[in-house]
Amino acid sequence: MAEEFRLRSVAAVAYGPATLFGLAEGAILPVIALSAIDRGATTAIAALVGALIGIGSLVTNIPAGVLATRVGERRSMLLAAAVTVAGLVICLVQAGSGPWALVLYGAGVLLIGMASSVYSLARQTYLTEMVPPHMRARALSTLGGTMRVGLFAGPFAGAGAMHLWGLPGAYCVGLVAIAAAAVLVYRAPELELTAEHRAAAASITTRDMIKRRWRTYVTLGSGVLLLSAIRQARQTVIPLWAAHLGLSPTTSSIIYGVAGAIDALTFYPAGKVMDRYGRRWVAVPSTIVLGASFVLMPLTGGAVSLALAGMVMGFGNGIGSGIVMTLGADVSPAIGRPTHIGIWNELADIGTGIGPVILSAVTALAGLGPGIIVSGVVGFGAAATLWTYIPRSGALRQARAECHD
Template sequence: MVEDFRLRSVAAAAYGPAALFGLSEGAVLPVVALSAIDRGANTPTAALIAALLGVGSLAANIPAGMLATRFGERRSMLLATAVMVAGVLTCLVDLGRGTASLLLYGVGILLIGAASAVYSLARQSYLTEIVPAHMRARALSTLGGSMRVGVFLGPFAGAVAMQFAGLPGAYYVSLAAIVAAGALVFRMPDLEVTAVDRADASAVTTRGMLRQRWRVYATLGVGILLLSAIRQTRQTVVPLWAAHLGLSPTTSSIIYGVAGAIDALTFYPAGKVMDRHGRRWVAVPATLVLGVSFVVMPFTGGAVSLAVAAMVMGFGNGIGSGIVMTLGADVSPRAGRPTHIGIWNELADIGSGVGPLILSAVTALAGLGAGIVASGLVGFAAAGALWRWIPRTRPDG
């Protein structure tokens, strides 16, 4: 009962804003490339503008840690909300088909990516501080699951709005969701920080954190990088292989959606297992299942078999919900925790950028099937790294 009470007590403060922020992002993600093309971009330019989401996140991770360390997690989330609103409003400004309109739209997407990084770090640090260590995995898995539910529902809400308002409808949904998230964050209590804790945190620098904890980043951090690589690639391989099989876009979307539903529904049990039996019991199976799903996918020959492989992929990713945040919290120091999490998230984002590059490079050299299998091997490498370097001892906070 104590555990249930504790989780319920932070639901509105942590999980409500996370779901709404995910809804805001999810509404925009499917229409980024389409909006760029509507402003006159060709396909490569549209892809480049879509990549600015990741660029914004990469650029903001380290400053986000410094920001949360200096001003606190709640204020950082409010700032991220304001930046997200500014980014969405900038995307809504349509100057017609031309370079100026594309540049302005690109700035909006960059702001959305940066806001996502700041918000993600601040909410992770906030929840790590207020939840006891023995419930950390459940709390952070639920946080990741809440975000995924929002991202899953966002495209549907955006699609409904676009029936009435065209492409801008998706941005209206995003704007409404992020304003609602900001209202919930505004009502959150600030973390209690003593003068000693504040003085210790102010003395922490990114360079000092790297010097102090480089072994963690060079070992377990590599496992997180590899895990993030295969996770990011999974979003690409299903539609690519569906197109390779000649399936219709509608069929491909249904398969992707079913896999996403399984992904979004499997987060809480995994967190419970991690808290009771240890992080390896989830981290290693999750990466192994992801790797197997990649390796078998090139052997699928139709919609049904591809759907099964995609569902296995969704299950593997879903049971690993929150693992990056949980491990980052486990190995974080109390003083300067946001700075550490910023570095941790930077490693994860680098992996997210590397994964699709591996798929693209191997596909160019040996074909799509070989590229997917090579990406699966990244999952097996991640499993080995996590098995080797996840700490054996239980976190003490």
């Protein structure tokens, strides 16, 4: 009962807003390229505009750590909500088609990506500070799971709104969700950290943190980078292979949705296993299953077999829910945690950018099937790296470190 109560006690500031942020993002992601084309973009330019969310996150991870250190996690989340609202409003502005309309729209998408990075770091730091180390994996896997539930539900909510109001309906869903998330964050308490703690954290620069912990970033961080790479590639391979098999877009979407449902339903047991038996027991099986699903996919020849491979892929990704955040928290210092998590998230985002590039490059050279298989090998590389470098008692070691600090 104590465990259940503790997790519920952080729901208002962590899980509720995470679901709502995911809902907002899920509602707008499918229409970004369409909105860009509506403003005169070519297909290539529309793809670039769609990438601005990831670019915004990539350039903001480290500044987000500085911001959270100086103004606090709760205020950072509120600021992120305000910037997201501003970005959504800009996206709603329809000044005809042409270069300036497209530039304005791109600026709105970029702001949303930047705010997403700030909010992600602040909520992760907040939850890490609030939850006892022995329950950390359950708390963070639930955080990742609730975000995925929002991402899964968002496209359906956006589709309903677009049926009534057209493309602007998706952005209206985002605005309502972000406003509700901001209300929940506003009512949550600020972390109770002393002025001395804040001052000590503010004195640690990003360069200082990298100098102190570079071995961790090079070793365990490499595993996180590879894991993020295969996770991002999975977003593309199902639609691409479905098109290769000649399946209809509707069938492809259904298969993708089934895989997403499996992904969203498997997060909590994984967190419990990580807390009880250790991080390896989830991180390594997750990456092996992901890699295997990629290797099996080119062997599929129809909708049913592709759906089965997609379900395996969703299961592998789902059981790894929260693993990047949990590992980042385990190796984080008690003083300067936001700065460390900013660097950690940067490594994950670099992997997110590399994954589709590997798939694209090998596909261009050898074909789609080999491209998918090589992406699967990246998953096996992630498994080997994580097995080697995950601390054998991460949560216990971190708890002791915090006590000494």
